[in-house]
Amino acid sequence: MKDSEKIISQTIQYIEQHLEEDLNLNDIAKFTGYSKFHLNRIFSEYVGCTLYQYIMKRRLTKAAKLLVYSDIPIAQIALEANYESQQAFTLAFRRLYLKTPQSYRDNRVFVPVQMKYGIGLKEQKIYANTLYYINHYNKKEMKAA
Numbered sequence: 001m002k003d004s005e006k007i008i009s010q011t012i013q014y015i016e017q018h019l020e021e022d023l024n025l026n027d028i029a030k031f032t033g034y035s036k037f038h039l040n041r042i043f044s045e046y047v048g049c050t051l052y053q054y055i056m057k058r059r060l061t062k063a064a065k066l067l068v069y070s071d072i073p074i075a076q077i078a079l080e081a082n083y084e085s086q087q088a089f090t091l092a093f094r095r096l097y098l099k100t101p102q103s104y105r106d107n108r109v110f111v112p113v114q115m116k117y118g119i120g121l122k123e124q125k126i127y128a129n130t131l132y133y134i135n136h137y138n139k140k141e142m143k144a145a
Helices: 001-016 027-031 036-047 051-069 074-080 084-096 099-106 120-134 139-144
Strands: none
Touching: 001 027, 001 036, 001 051, 001 120, 027 036, 027 051, 036 051, 051 074, 051 084, 074 084, 074 099, 084 099
């Protein structure tokens, strides 16, 4: 495994273990021992998005799963996804899924936007992106909502 792949693998593992906590680039960079600029550049190159985008998408994907497979109140899911308010959560969720959390829950169909990234599994990124576009094929429905 190349050094860059090892860094990304360790970074993903750290993020996944601390996803419910307040993660920031400085803490992640400190954990890896690399500058935040170098780490973010390598991460973006391998994963296809910045660390911030990856963390946000992972949190919202987990929230989407909870919306479909649980009856936990949306406000509680927002807090578990590390959003300070239900309104902030709804805005971020709608930006990514093109539906409000309530509308997504009502559909009862879970489509993951960001699966856990694995080194050597670039096909996983393609799969996740394909699912994302399948889930968003009808933008007119969103405009009507």
